[in-house]
Amino acid sequence: MARGRTLVVTAVPAERDAVTLATGAPPDQFTLPTGLPLHRGPAWDVVAVGVGPAAAAAGTATVLALTRGRYDLVVAAGIGGGFAPVAAVGDTVVADELVAADLGAEDPEGPTGFLDVAELGFGQVRHRPPAGLAAAGAAATGGVLGTVLTVSTTTGTAERAAALTARHPGAAAEGMEGHGVATAAGAHQLAVLEIRTVSNPVGPRDRAAWRIPGALRALTDTFAALGPAVDQWRREHHEHDG
Numbered sequence: 531m532a533r534g535r536t537l538v539v540t541a542v543p544a545e546r547d548a549v550t551l552a553t554g555a556p557p558d559q560f561t562l563p564t565g566l567p568l569h570r571g572p573a574w575d576v577v578a579v580g581v582g583p584a585a586a587a588a589g590t591a592t593v594l595a596l597t598r599g600r601y602d603l604v605v606a607a608g609i610g611g612g613f614a615p616v617a618a619v620g621d622t623v624v625a626d627e628l629v630a631a632d633l634g635a636e637d638p639e640g641p642t643g644f645l646d647v648a649e650l651g652f653g654q655v656r657h658r659p660p661a662g663l664a665a666a667g668a669a670a671t672g673g674v675l676g677t678v679l680t681v682s683t684t685t686g687t688a689e690r691a692a693a694l695t696a697r698h699p700g701a702a703a704e705g706m707e708g709h710g711v712a713t714a715a716g717a718h719q720l721a722v723l724e725i726r727t728v729s730n731p732v733g734p735r736d737r738a739a740w741r742i743p744g745a746l747r748a749l750t751d752t753f754a755a756l757g758p759a760v761d762q763w764r765r766e767h768h769e770h771d772g
């Protein structure tokens with residue numbers, strides 16, 4: 531059976547380039563028929579598809595459709611907000627669950643004020659990586675294992691942060707693309723993983739507290755350490771498939 535490869539999906543080129551830097555050599559660069567640049571390293575391909583869940587879903591689905599059968603794992607990667615005290619600025623978070631946290635309906639009479647689309651009967655808001663891969667990835671990278679929330683609006687108040695952690699007690703990080711990437715991966719029956727390096731605390735908006743360059747360096751370090759965990763999963767995955 532043809533061995534699979536990993537597609538890494540980021541929001542912006544700076545994150546894509548931070549991942550590629552982990553290989554220690556310049557990537558081979560391709561342009562997909564849609565004009566999207568794809569960077570190819572020894573172990574993975576990386577694309578930057580845009581900010582937010584819609585851009586992430588559309589971009590990931592397009593790449594998977596154009597490269598049918600090349601990948602067996604899709605990794606949503608980038609900077610993110612950290613939920614203190616679970617994850618601090620500079621930490622790496624590996625998702626054991628990816629959750630769309632603001633896709634649903636306000637429910638002012640309800641216990642949490644919100645009903646997600648799954649509770650409304652309209653779809654999926656929770657995605658899980660393959661058993662063991664998230665834990666192995668966290669162990670290999672020194673990352674924190676926890677829930678990564680996908681939002682369409684970056685949290686900017688303590689009240690919003692508290693509401694999110696009340697609904698998701700295991701929340702470790704917040705991003706804007708994971709659910710979109712996972713939805714596209716699921717449509718192609720592919721495994722998904724999400725890795726965020728923390729650039730800022732989730733809570734009151736404070737641009738002065740953002741540490742984007744440090745989070746990008748942490749992203750490079752994380753991907754420099756991630757390879758063996760993915761290789762081990764792939765060996766077990768293909769052995770299982772026969």
Ligand SMILES: O=C(O)c1cccc(C(=O)CC[C@H]2O[C@@H](n3cnc4c(=O)[nH]cnc43)[C@H](O)[C@@H]2O)c1
Pocket residue numbers: 541542581582608609610611612681683684685704705706707729730731732735737
């Ligand atoms: O509020 C601002 O002024 C501001 C300035 C620059 C960037 C932002 C973002 O919201 C970036 C969103 C982008 O980065 C990821 N990200 C990073 N931190 C967070 C967060 O706390 N919550 C959600 N997403 C975050 C995200 O995946 C996007 O790609 C704001």
